[in-house]
Amino acid sequence: MAEQRDSGATRLRDERGFALTELLIGTLLALALIGSAVGLFVTSVRSQPRTSDRAGDIGDARVFAESLSRELRQGVTVAIASPSQLEIVTYVKRASCGGTTAGSAIACQVTYTCSSGACTRVAANVDGSAPGPAVQVVAGLADENVFSYSPDAVAPTYVGIRLAIEAAPGEDAITLEDGVALRNPAPEAPPA
Amino acid sequence: MREHGFAVPTVLLMLLAVSAIVGVAVTSAVQAQRGTTRDADTKSALLAAEAGVSQALLHYNRVPTTPATPCVVSDGGQVTLAAPVDGWCPASVGTVAGATFSYQVEPSEGALTIVSTGAADGVGRRVDVTARSSSGQQVFSQASVLAQDWLTLESNAQVLAGVATDGDITMSGSARICGGASVGVGGSMIAGENSGWYQDYVAPDCLTQLDPGTVPQAPLTLPPVNQGDAPTNNDNDRFFSLDLISAQASKVCWDGLKGNGAPGACGERELALSSNTSVTLAGDTYSFCRLEMDSNTNLLIAAGATVRIYFDSPEACGQAPGTAQLALVSNSRITSSEGGATNVAMYFVGSGTQATTIHLQSNTQVSGGCEQNFVIYAPRTAINLDANSTYCGALAGKSILIDSNAKVYADAGASTFTLPPAAPHYVVERFVECSGVSGGAPDAGC
Numbered sequence: 001m002a003e004q005r006d007s008g009a010t011r012l013r014d015e016r017g018f019a020l021t022e023l024l025i026g027t028l029l030a031l032a033l034i035g036s037a038v039g040l041f042v043t044s045v046r047s048q049p050r051t052s053d054r055a056g057d058i059g060d061a062r063v064f065a066e067s068l069s070r071e072l073r074q075g076v077t078v079a080i081a082s083p084s085q086l087e088i089v090t091y092v093k094r095a096s097c098g099g100t101t102a103g104s105a106i107a108c109q110v111t112y113t114c115s116s117g118a119c120t121r122v123a124a125n126v127d128g129s130a131p132g133p134a135v136q137v138v139a140g141l142a143d144e145n146v147f148s149y150s151p152d153a154v155a156p157t158y159v160g161i162r163l164a165i166e167a168a169p170g171e172d173a174i175t176l177e178d179g180v181a182l183r184n185p186a187p188e189a190p191p192a
Numbered sequence: 193m194r195e196h197g198f199a200v201p202t203v204l205l206m207l208l209a210v211s212a213i214v215g216v217a218v219t220s221a222v223q224a225q226r227g228t229t230r231d232a233d234t235k236s237a238l239l240a241a242e243a244g245v246s247q248a249l250l251h252y253n254r255v256p257t258t259p260a261t262p263c264v265v266s267d268g269g270q271v272t273l274a275a276p277v278d279g280w281c282p283a284s285v286g287t288v289a290g291a292t293f294s295y296q297v298e299p300s301e302g303a304l305t306i307v308s309t310g311a312a313d314g315v316g317r318r319v320d321v322t323a324r325s326s327s328g329q330q331v332f333s334q335a336s337v338l339a340q341d342w343l344t345l346e347s348n349a350q351v352l353a354g355v356a357t358d359g360d361i362t363m364s365g366s367a368r369i370c371g372g373a374s375v376g377v378g379g380s381m382i383a384g385e386n387s388g389w390y391q392d393y394v395a396p397d398c399l400t401q402l403d404p405g406t407v408p409q410a411p412l413t414l415p416p417v418n419q420g421d422a423p424t425n426n427d428n429d430r431f432f433s434l435d436l437i438s439a440q441a442s443k444v445c446w447d448g449l450k451g452n453g454a455p456g457a458c459g460e461r462e463l464a465l466s467s468n469t470s471v472t473l474a475g476d477t478y479s480f481c482r483l484e485m486d487s488n489t490n491l492l493i494a495a496g497a498t499v500r501i502y503f504d505s506p507e508a509c510g511q512a513p514g515t516a517q518l519a520l521v522s523n524s525r526i527t528s529s530e531g532g533a534t535n536v537a538m539y540f541v542g543s544g545t546q547a548t549t550i551h552l553q554s555n556t557q558v559s560g561g562c563e564q565n566f567v568i569y570a571p572r573t574a575i576n577l578d579a580n581s582t583y584c585g586a587l588a589g590k591s592i593l594i595d596s597n598a599k600v601y602a603d604a605g606a607s608t609f610t611l612p613p614a615a616p617h618y619v620v621e622r623f624v625e626c627s628g629v630s631g632g633a634p635d636a637g638c
Contacts, residue, residue: 029206030205033205033206033209037209062227062231066231066234070625073623073625074623074624074625076376076377076378077376077377077378079378089377089378091622091624093627103627103629103636103637103638104637104638105624105638107377107378107409109378126377126378126409127380127405127409183620183623184620184622184623185358185413185619185620185621187340187341187342187357187358187359187360187376187379188341188342188359188590188591189341189342189359189360190341190342190344190359190360190362190591190593
């Protein structure tokens with residue numbers, strides 16, 4: 001009986017004071033964790049719309065770069081060649097230039113115009129007649145100077161594409177760059 | 193028992209939270225990387241498809257085919273001839289830079305349709321290329337005046353024949369075209385200053401004026417000349433023992449020697465006529481570097497003869513850029529010796545890097561009666577007709593400038609003129625990418 005009393009007293013003495021210390025440390029850690037999580041969550045919630053928009057812009061820019069590259073590859077002649085505007089005669093898979101998708105390609109005049117952070121696309125007949133509506137193909141650009149030309153802008157055979165995505169202060173700048181050589185043979189222009 | 197408390201669960205919780213955050217970041221990075229990889233694979237697949245097209249062009253330009261076996265099939269380095277099935281040749285396959293390609297060809301008269309598919313890491317791309325060769329073709333069947341890059345008429349110039357170009361047609365200064373016309377894809381016809389496009393020619397005038405805005409658009413490809421062995425196997429040695437000089441022999445120079453045997457100022461394979469002299473050609477094939485005629489000279493084609501003159505490339509001739517390989521001035525003429533029908537064709541090899549020209553001016557005349565097959569085929573040479581020069585026959589050049597009362601006309605015979613059936617030289621006319629479809633003809637979705 002006396003041994004039992006001694007053993008219980010020893011156990012009580014061994015556990016004396018640790019529960020409170022652990023409680024305090026655990027509480028502190030939990031508070032720190034919850035605080036970090038809440039901070040992260042609040043930051044995420046605040047930045048989520050901007051992040052989503054930016055991710056969307058980048059995705060749109062990639063799709064635009066791909067579709068533009070294809071139209072440039074199939075290009076015949078470039079009529080307007082400025083940093084913010086490109087008018088090209090190219091092959092597009094349409095029943096008519098401003099019409100619905102078709103299985104075979106026809107020659108059309110396609111004009112890309114970039115301003116105020118966005119680019120639009122207009123398809124018309126090769127002589128410029130019957131233009132379709134201007135369709136916004138990309139937005140969120142920091143620079144409207146999208147196009148560059150080689151060997152020159154007079155008779156380019158290579159078109160460079162540079163899509164600089166808008167970045168808020170503190171954000172990393174993201175720029176998509178590509179370039180395409182026109183594959184269809186183009187006639188030389190007569191001397192001026 | 194000493195591990196009772198909150199520390200272990202708290203740490204576990206923290207590990208869980210950190211793992212979740214790291215997991216999200218890794219997933220996001222993998223997705224971004226996947227997009228980048230797919231972009232790279234897309235480019236690799238496209239390049240592989242284009243490599244297939246290049247291989248097809250190489251084989252069809254190098255390997256002679258037969259009418260029964262017009263297909264050149266390549267598989268693992270083995271090249272064989274085959275017959276098409278439903279118009280399409282058996283598939284040829286190959287690899288390039290870790291990607292694979294497979295292409296099929298639909299051969300037709302003077303043209304190839306090549307559909308090539310490239311694949312890289314499961315990503316595929318398909319392209320459709322049309323290529324043309326002039327070998328053995330009636331290139332003037334639609335129009336007698338063909339200009340690869342552009343056609344310009346100025347100052348009362350006239351074309352009384354069908355015209356076609358892959359670029360623009362420009363008319364000014366009362367110039368006119370009387371006949372069918374077409375411009376290149378995206379090209380236009382510009383008619384200013386009393387100029388016009390007409391049809392329905394009834395001598396001496398054109399009856400119906402057309403709207404330049406309605407000119408049709410169509411691609412035009414003038415493949416280069418394949419002269420074969422003409423530089424070494426020709427009738428050049430007929431000068432001047434069989435192809436005789438009329439009048440003063442000293443006024444004619446061929447290949448560095450005058451007609452009288454004295455050294456002359458003309459260069460290698462250059463025929464130069466000056467001052468009221470004539471040379472009559474009666475051979476079959478000639479190889480020239482240059483032909484210069486001046487001051488009332490005549491190059492006569494013997495009656496009944498069919499003469500082909502190949503003008504070699506400026507590089508082979510050692511000529512300076514811009515050299516006029518055919519220069520006719522001051523009342524010089526190329527025509528029949530007896531005034532009847534003749535058959536003369538001049539083929540200019542030209543150069544892809546060095547400019548060459550053909551210059552007819554000052555009352556010169558390339559055949560008078562306009563009742564013969566007279567052809568100039570110079571797809572890489574600029575042609576300039578001016579100062580009352582007259583040309584009758586079929587005319588094809590890299591560019592054509594007709595100026596100052598110069599006149600071009602053609603008879604119906606030009607439309608059936610067939611270029612020599614030399615080995616074909618296919619060049620690309622049209623490139624499009626295809627959309628992904630399964631089944632159907634190889635070019636479905638192109």
